Amino acid sequence: MxxxxxxxxxxxxxxxxxxxxxxxxxxxxxxxxxxxxxxxxxxxxxIEQNYGAPSVQALNRASVSYLRDGGYLSPRGLMIVADEHEEDAFNADVTVMGVDPITQAEAMAFVPILDPAKIAFAAYHEDAQDIxxxxxxxxxxxxxxxxxxxxxxxxxxxxxxxxxxxxxxxxxxxxxxxxxxxxxxxxxxxxxxxxxxxxxxxxTPHRRSMARIATPGGHDPARWPMFFGVGETWYAKPDAGALLISPADEDPVPPQDAWPDDMVLAEGLDRYQNMVAEPLTRPIATWAGLRSFAPxxxxxxxxxxxxxxxxxxxxxxxxxxxxxxxxxxxxxxxxxxxxxxxxxxxxxxxxxxxxxx
CATH class of the missing domain: 3.50.50.60 (FAD/NAD(P)-binding domain)
Structure with missing residues (x-):
């Protein structure tokens, strides 16, 4: 036994x-x-230590030394971007996420495909790391x-x-x-x-859809941070020479081998496109995962x-x-x-x- x-x-x-x-x-x-x-x-x-409910943040803080000492972490950074109509939501994210406001020029230096005509606000946190x-x-x-x-x-x-x-x-x-x-x-x-x-x-499981696209404009995204829309309505993350984009959806579904919702994914890609100057290309691949939450x-x-x-x-x-x-x-x-x-x-x-x- x-x-x-x-x-x-x-x-x-x-x-x-x-x-x-x-x-x-x-x-x-x-x-x-x-x-x-x-x-x-x-x-x-x-890993972003300021992400999640207070008990989740406590677990993040208690886990980071194990992950760092084990050599599982590498630098990434996290950035939030917003247009001129999203100032209140942007300020709320800055407070919740503990990120520091930066200038438009600094945001463009981090991610050069951003559209300067759209980026009115940006904030950055260095201590977000890949696992x-x-x-x-x-x-x-x-x-x-x-x-x-x-x-x-x-x-x-x-x-x-x-x-x-x-x-x-x-x-x-x-x-x-x-x-x-x-x-x-x-x-x-x-x-x-x-x-x-x-x-x-x-x-309850919640579906999250993802798309992988070739890096726009032939850029090398290796040093780009993960970047978010306000309220986490979309995010993009460099991944092995390409870019992962998600609408950050959380639709309740039964337990399953998840697949992406094409309409939700298209809406998220459109929100991403509205903040970048380079045209969106056809995804290389799409998929979905489940994030399961207690009440x-x-x-x-x-x-x-x-x-x-x-x-x-x-x-x-x-x-x-x-x-x-x-x-x-x-x-x-x-x-x-x-x-x-x-x-x-x-x-x-x-x-x-x-x-x-």
Whole structure:
């Protein structure tokens, strides 16, 4: 019998499995044939410490040293741009995001394709950084295996049962047993909980559409920052010599292998086009991912109050990579009954207990 079964092979499940495997026998089950296939494989791969709810920001701050010391980060920067009609929304973003206003000339120096006739306001934050998401996933998997843990891919969970000795999980052709069960199923977290006889928490997947285009005007975007429209109505990010553009959509959808909404994507591309001087070219590729949120839009980490041997590791909402170091440590601490280094207010804001009131 395992000590712990973890269901879900994205960054949430892998990082939690790696942490727990230092002190427990862990098996991770992933329905797809590859790890990090769904949301983790479609991430914008950026850490911005001032991004998200207060509890998310606390996890960001507690994770950054792990990511930096591990060599997972590289400079990127973040910039917000606005036209003359968006001054109030721009000022609100400056306050929330903790970015510094810059001149139009400075904005043009960062991203030379911007249209000087449209850029009335801009702000910049240097300390936004790219995350090497692929290496991070691989390293957590390596730690898990190095500690004697097991990874099973292509094994879809078909049934979950609970008795006095723990959990029994039918996955693929196997039946596995463990004392504790960790729900890191991402968009499927509520469905998995229901299968296990646990009341769902209202975790809802939201679609985010993406397009990849050739860099406009033949520019080299390697040193460009990620740049946003006000209110995050669109964003663009350099990526391996090309440009990723998203309408930053958040449309609720059922759990699925997501695909882009062409109309929503076209609207986002148009908002981007309105702020740049270079004409938009046909996308090289389009795709979509799911960002799954709890009702209060912060992560759900720790034992279910009604069934303490069922552990939630869900609701990452697009913050999975940037919070993974601290979130996985908290899951391990709460699962194994250890004190967390995070402050009590942050821990309380992340525990599932808050959603069972």
């Amino acid at each position: 395992n000590d712990i079964i973890i269901i879900g092979g994205g960054i949430a499940g892998l990082s939690a499995a790696a942490r727990l495997s230092a002190d427990a026998t862990v098996t991770l089950i992933e329905a797809e044939k590859a790890l990090g296939y769904h949301a983790s494989g479609r991430s914008a791969a950026l 090497d998401t692929d290496r991070l996933l691989q390293d957590f998997a390596r730690v898990l295996r190095g500690n004697g843990g097991t990874i099973l891919t292509g094994q879809r969970v078909q049934a979950i049962r609970h008795d006095t000795s723990g959990w029994e999980v039918d996955a693929g052709t196997q039946t596995l047993r463990a004392k504790m069960l960790v729900n890191a199923a991402g968009a499927w977290a509520d469905e998995l909980a229901t299968m296990a006889g646990i009341a769902p928490l209202g975790i 209060d839009r912060t992560l759900v980490l720790g034992p279910d109050p009604a069934q303490p041997d069922f552990i939630w590791c869900a609701g990452q909402g697009g913050y999975g990579f940037q919070t993974c170091a601290a979130a996985s440590q908290l899951v391990a601490d709460l699962t194994l009954g250890r004190a967390s280094k995070l402050d009590a207010q942050t821990v309380a804001a992340l525990r599932p207990d808050r959603l069972r009131l």
